[in-house]
Amino acid sequence: MLAIYTYIVWMNASIVQAIKSKQRIQFTYNGKVRYVEPQCYGVGMKDTELLRVHQLSGGSEREPLFNVSKIEDLKFMDEYFTEPGPNYKKGDSAMKIIYCEL
Template sequence: MESIRQKRRLRLEYHGKAPDGTFMLRVGHKDNELLRVHQLAGGTEPEPLFNVSKIEGLVVLEEGVVKPGPNDKKGDCAMKKIFCEL
């Protein structure tokens, strides 16, 4: 959540893969904690949801986030509870 407040990008691994150029948009709750990201390159979805418990190798980068992803919506309806959003 602190990376969202500081508007900083993240690097992470998910299911053994490192999605290229991802940054965090929000953390929500839908019977488990979820992280919606905007992938700057690679991946099959532009803004997938990741299960937080399956994220590995999380690193907060020095690079900042200028704006949310193009499909970002405040109050994301896929989330039961939003802890923090950009």
């Protein structure tokens, strides 16, 4: 149980750091590898942790929300971005609590 808790704490802190440093990340979600630029991380209306991204590859939606508990094989790329996605809006309305945002 401690290993799962440690992993969750690591992943949460790492997502916050990736947003702050504008670092691209890659992960598997619903069996597809997603290559993304993280934009906003927080808690949604159903009390699930959510990650809003600008998706570069792995799916057709450009700025989807992902349930963090379903993210697998999270990797931090040695690549960075300078601007938010084209539809990014500060204060994401899908989240009632925002931990970190661009």
